[in-house]
Amino acid sequence: MKMKNIFLTFLLTLVTMISSYAQKENLSSEELLRVAYISQYDNTAREYFVYLPKGYSNNPNKKWPILMFLHGNGERGNGTDELDYVMIHGPLYEAWVQKRDLPFIMIVPQLHMFDMEKLGIDYINGRSTDWIPKRLKNGVPERPQPEISQENFTGTIANDSIPSREFILKYGWNNVQEDLMSMINKTLADYNTDKNRIYLSGLSFGGYGTWYTASKNPNVFAAINPVVGYAYPELMKPIADAKIPIWNISGGKDTSVPAQYFYTGINKLKELGYHNIRLTVHEDTGHVETWRRVYGGQDIYDWLLNQSK
Structure with a gap:
């Protein structure tokens, strides 16, 4: 009798494991969609990416969190044939190119050029489509080699003389707020989404854009993650009043x-x-390596998923 019970337990465990494996194998593949829109900034036809995670199509009743990502200065462009530059860094690179299982519906727009190409910035004027990472049919591409900073450790002492916002405001995400909110509203309407779990993350120019967007639309976001982007004090009151979790x-x-x-x-x-x-x-990292570490890790995604309105 005892042996029979052991055998039945073994069979039940085996069936459960096989069923679980089959369910994982049958998950729908992730999708990367280009969504057309007319920018309210300049009335031009543009596109943005919507990423649907693995398994999205399997469960029509599941509500998925939204993660909007705002890129940095070097990935801006015309929103059509230059849109792929937004895949160079950030969560879309991790999910689509590196094929990580990140359970978010992602919205990834491209910031207008705003004549930035006239300023002679090397990483904009000298950029090449060769920089855009490709999703491979099998496997994933090798990650960029870490940029090891040669700067000495000096410690960080607070400095209240924060640089002016003038340059960022002239060329930044603050100029396309209506577009960003329209993208979120369309995503809420078109896909199975959880309106109580809308997250915002961005790096560098997009880090400031994250602060600004949350300040101007404080009731939208369940959490924000500005990476290498200053927190200007004049933006903080709406964020504090809305009690938005911040990393x-x-x-x-x-x-x-x-x-x-x-x-x-x-x-x-x-x-x-x-x-x-x-x-x-991160005391040991410079500008680029900080966001590579953040988005290449797991901590920020786990933290975001634990935040809800």
Whole structure:
């Protein structure tokens, strides 16, 4: 009798394992869609990416979280034949190119050029389509080699003389707020989404864009993750009032967006009585390597998925 029970238990376990494996094998593949729109900024025809995660089509009753990603300065373009530049960095690179199972519906727009190409910036004027990573039929491409900063460790001392926003405002995500909100609203209407779990993340120019967008639309987002983007104090009150969870990340060796200027906005939030804030300084990383580590890791995705309105 005892042997019979052991055998039945073994069979039940085996059937469960096979069933679980079959379900995983039958999950629908991830999809990358190009969605057309007319920009309210300049009335031009453009596109943005919507990424549907693995298994999206299998369960029509499941509500998926939304992750909107705002890229940095070097990936901007015309939103049509230049759109693929937005895949160079960030969560879309991780999910689509590296084929990681990230359970978000992603919205990934491209910022207008705003005549930035006239400024003679090497990483814009000298960029090539060879920089755009390709999704392979089998396997994944090798990741870029880490950029090891040669700067000495000096520690980070807060500096309240935060640089002016003038340049960022002239060329930044603040100029396309109506477009961003329209993308979110269309995604909510067209796909199985959870309106209580809309997340916003961005790097560098997109890091500031994350702060700005959350400040101007504070009731939309369940959490925000600005990476190597300053928190300007004048943007903080709506974010504090809406009690948006924040994880702000900088690099201790970042000479482009130095960590010393991150504390002003964070301290403003605390002054306003808001404390659901994480500020992480990766002391050993520079500008680019900070966001590669953040999006190439798992921590930020796990944290976002645990946030809900």
